[in-house]
Amino acid sequence: MNPQAFLTLHRNLPREGPGEPADIEWLGRQISLPEGARICDNACGPGADIGPLLALAPGAHVTAIDINPQFLGQAAEQWGEDPRVDLLMGDMRDPGGPYDLIWCAGGVYMLGVREALEMWKPSLAEGGVVAFSEPCYFKYPPDSEVVEIWADYPQMSGEEGVGARVRAAGYETIATRRLSDDAWRAYYKPLMARMEELYEDADDDLREVLIAHAAEIKAWDEYGDDFGYLLSVVRPRADG
Numbered sequence: 001m002n003p004q005a006f007l008t009l010h011r012n013l014p015r016e017g018p019g020e021p022a023d024i025e026w027l028g029r030q031i032s033l034p035e036g037a038r039i040c041d042n043a044c045g046p047g048a049d050i051g052p053l054l055a056l057a058p059g060a061h062v063t064a065i066d067i068n069p070q071f072l073g074q075a076a077e078q079w080g081e082d083p084r085v086d087l088l089m090g091d092m093r094d095p096g097g098p099y100d101l102i103w104c105a106g107g108v109y110m111l112g113v114r115e116a117l118e119m120w121k122p123s124l125a126e127g128g129v130v131a132f133s134e135p136c137y138f139k140y141p142p143d144s145e146v147v148e149i150w151a152d153y154p155q156m157s158g159e160e161g162v163g164a165r166v167r168a169a170g171y172e173t174i175a176t177r178r179l180s181d182d183a184w185r186a187y188y189k190p191l192m193a194r195m196e197e198l199y200e201d202a203d204d205d206l207r208e209v210l211i212a213h214a215a216e217i218k219a220w221d222e223y224g225d226d227f228g229y230l231l232s233v234v235r236p237r238a239d240g
């Protein structure tokens with residue numbers, strides 16, 4: 001997939017993966033963050049989660065990190081002047097810290113669950129937690145058509161498999177939640193509107209990207225009950 005064509009399609013979308021404010025409100029009910037909580041939005045994309053993260057604790061501060069200047073630029077349009085937010089162009093592998101919460105929506109699969117959690121341990125403050133969403137088979141074992149959809153991510157597992165990778169990283173799971181259909185729509189609806197807008201004048205590279213995205217959305221339409229994103233809230237184990 002041509003990266004420039006990908007970015008043309010993804011310009012000015014509100015988010016870069018499934019998610020909704022209700023996920024972060026739910027997270028707030030699972031943990032107790034201190035006043036002035038230090039929060040990292042790791043792989044923040046265009047920054048859709050920054051507002052709900054700031055609302056998790058009085059005086060909270062969010063450090064939002066992404067490697068992509070286009071997405072970070074979008075986040076800066078809303079948050080660039082806000083003293084409660086730092087926007088950093090950088091690598092999610094080394095987010096700095098210490099943080100009371102590392103939030104990562106839809107980014108951990110790029111590193112692997114175990115690898116990401118191990119890497120982020122030194123970035124957590126005492127009592128700190130990680131919350132991340134991860135592609136997951138909700139029907140397990142999955143049908144072959146569904147495995148085919150996720151052929152590029154062979155590490156994908158069922159919910160128990162996510163928990164096993166969390167434990168292997170020396171963490172324990174506090175709570176999990178399946179992302180809702182509304183979370184998917186929050187990503188796909190604006191994406192589909194943008195696809196429609198671009199289709200007629202698309203060159204070959206862009207057309208290829210549009211076709212790949214249309215296939216992804218169709219797969220979710222057909223098999224979306226069998227897979228999704230699992231949001232896990234985890235903390236390092238004392239014996240980890």
Ligand SMILES: C[S@@+](CC[C@H](N)C(=O)[O-])C[C@H]1O[C@@H](n2cnc3c(N)ncnc32)[C@H](O)[C@@H]1O
Pocket residue numbers: 014015016017018019042043044045046047048065066067068071090091092093104105106107110
């Ligand atoms: C699936 S998107 C999710 C973005 C955002 N969390 C959201 O839900 O809208 C993954 C993001 O990870 C970013 N990314 C990819 N590799 C990265 C890296 N090594 N370090 C930081 N960000 C990275 C991409 O630029 C993209 O914004």
